[in-house]
Amino acid sequence: MTDSTTGRSPAVTVSTVTVAGDSTHLVDIHATLTSSGPAGTITGLHPDTAGTTRDRLYAAIHNAGLRWPAQHVAVEVAPTALPGTDTGLDAAVAVALLAVTGQIPTGGLRDAVVIGELGLDGSLRTPRAVAQRLTTAAGAGVPLALIPTGARDLAATVPDISVWLATHLRELVTQLHIADPASAPAIATVAGRPGWPSPGVPVADLADLPAGDWQARRVLEVAAAGAHHLAMIGPAAAATAFARCLPGLLPDLDDDTSRQVADLYRAAGLVPAQVTALRRPPWQAPHHTAPTAALIGTPARPGAVSLAHGGVLHLDNAAAYGSRAVEALGQPLDTELVRLASAAGTVTYPARTQLVVTTPDCPCADLNACTCSPARRRRHLHRLRPLLDRIEIRALLPSGPAQPPGRGEPSMVVAARVAAARTAAAARWAPHVAATNHDVPDAILQQSIARIRAADLAPLRDALAAGTVSTRGTTHILRLAWTLADLAALHRPGPYELTEAITLLGPAATESTEHR
Known part of the structure; x- marks a missing residue:
């Protein structure tokens, strides 16, 4: 990979904050592809940890479904006088490697620091002294930090810097592709406050599902593009796996919706009081044994249909839900509101959600030896009629043998x-x-x-x-x-x-x- 105008290999710089003794320092990770040296090797890391760091980064990048550099990469931590044994630099080095090989855009990295340790599975872990690192970055005028989701409570204690959270290296890469934080700062902040992702949203990528499941991929894309309610009727495991990918296809919430969702999650006690915005569409997947009050809510607490406002309400094994619960969901789906009466008056919660129903097409759910009659199958699904009448996409997924392996398009x-x-x-x-x-x-x-x-x-x-x-x-x-x-x-x-x-x-x- 070379610069077509100069003939030289491109260089990428990713900023981070390192801990040296009792102090923290803003540092830059410089990565350059070179023609010298064996392919796939990295030089420039601290000699005491170079081998273990490289192995850790290789495993994390590979397990995130990304490409390890095919050329020699020179990495420099500047200023070089600082120790380079801090594992909190992992995420920044990985992002630099991915950026220099063209796997992620670099525009949003100019005004951000990347902080985090990497697990072998690609998970992002909270390094020590996160609050001190963020304070150093904020003091240097850095407006945005990309950090592990587990550090969000610590980040809330640091003023003057916005945060973008991710639980996995793949999720971080996906976010950088979907939107550039430098050109769209509203993704990270609302009124100067940190923007947390909605709790419980699954980290699922279509790249991990077979490319041969073209029908499920198509209906999921159409549902995401038009915000259509979706029913996937067929093999439970396949339908559920695809449904969990839907949040990753949806754009970030607008300012008003992100504030409304934060209000709902604070009322439910699911986020700290200081959280004023939830930027990513929420996900709710109540179990079929959940009482109706948990679905619809009470005057004291919003239910799942409201906690999915702006996002996705997933009813898995939907035919197992009671008829009372199914009927109760009709009014919120039609009006996009939940109104509950109490002695003190009427409480109203917003409930503009995208419904996703997944269920087997028969009671036995036996793909290999099903003996259910057509009449029994009709009875099995009949209780879902109030929901299916409101659903625009009703996909009957094939129940044949599993599709051949092979990575499909990523989310x-x-x-x-x-x-x-x-x-x-x-x-x-x-x-x-x-x-x-x-x-x-x-x-x-x-x-x-x-x-x-x-x-x-x-x-x-x-x-x-x-x-x-x-x-x-x-x-x-x-x-x-x-x-x-x-x-x-x-x-x-x-x-x-x-x-x-x-x-x-x-x-x-x-x-x-x-x-x-």
């Missing part, structure tokens, strides 16, 4: 397409104050038919004539068709988008397994 690549599609939708619906295709009022959506060529509407007309699509289904199809057009960078849906939208809507709950 950061899909997230970029999702962001572009959402930008297009927001621009189109701006006069109607809607940010996503899911948010568009039904009446406005019906009016959008006038934007589609009459000849291109043939698939929808045919479905209506055949009686396979209801009036409500027509609205769902239009929402999906606009999302598919946005993903394809089209100005309006065509016959292909409408046909795929009809397929994505899928059959009704009582019909979904008849012809399995």
Whole structure:
């Protein structure tokens, strides 16, 4: 890898803070690819720890699904007079190696420090003296620090610096690809306060799932792009694994939503009192045995549907939820609010969430020897009818043998397409104050038919004539068709988008397994 204008190998600088004795010092990690020396070796690390550091970094980068440098890399810690045995430099050295090999952008690194130890599995761990390190960085005028999630409470004690948290090296790399903290400081701060990620959000990447599961990948991308409710009916393990990747495809929350989510999490006692913003979309996955109050909330505490405001509510093994719980979720999904009466009055919580339902298509969930009759399968899913009627994407996943191994597209690549599609939708619906295709009022959506060529509407007309699509289904199809057009960078849906939208809507709950 060389600079095409100079012929020299590029150099990357990543700033961090090291501990030397009882003091902390701002240092720079310089990394340069060179043509001399064996491929894959690193020079310039402290001789006492060079071997163990290199082995640790190699394992962490490899286990994060990233590429170890194929050339010789020269690394320098400057100023060189300081000891270089501090494991808190791990993350900064790893980021420098990834940046110099072109695996992450470097723009956001100019105004940030990277602090953290690395585990062999790529996990980011809190080094000693985090608060002192952050204080040193803030005193030097550094506006942003990239640190392990485990250090967030310590970071809250340090003024004048914003923090960006990650639990794993892969997550940190994904964040740097999704948005540049230097050009979008709102990701890290709201009104000058640190922005914490929502607790409990799974760190899951599509790159870890088989590339052959194309159907699950497609429905997940479409759901993320349009904020559509999604049902994945089929093998439990596969559906759940894909559902857990959805938060990583979603863009950061806007200022108002990030404050609302922080208010809800403070009210539930899930984040410290000083947290005023939660930038990443939250994730809630209540167990099917959870009482209805845990789902909907009480006057004293918001429930899962409100704690998923701006993010994802995942109902795993959804057919096992009681009918009372399923019915109770209908009103929050329709109004995006939860209203609860108490002796002191009415308490209202926001509840604008994206519902993801995963469930086997039969009670036995036996992929190899299922003997469930079609009638038994219909009864199994019938209790979900109140939810499935509100869901735009109903995907019946194949129950055949596992897909062949092979890494698929990583979440950061899909997230970029999702962001572009959402930008297009927001621009189109701006006069109607809607940010996503899911948010568009039904009446406005019906009016959008006038934007589609009459000849291109043939698939929808045919479905209506055949009686396979209801009036409500027509609205769902239009929402999906606009999302598919946005993903394809089209100005309006065509016959292909409408046909795929009809397929994505899928059959009704009582019909979904008849012809399995």
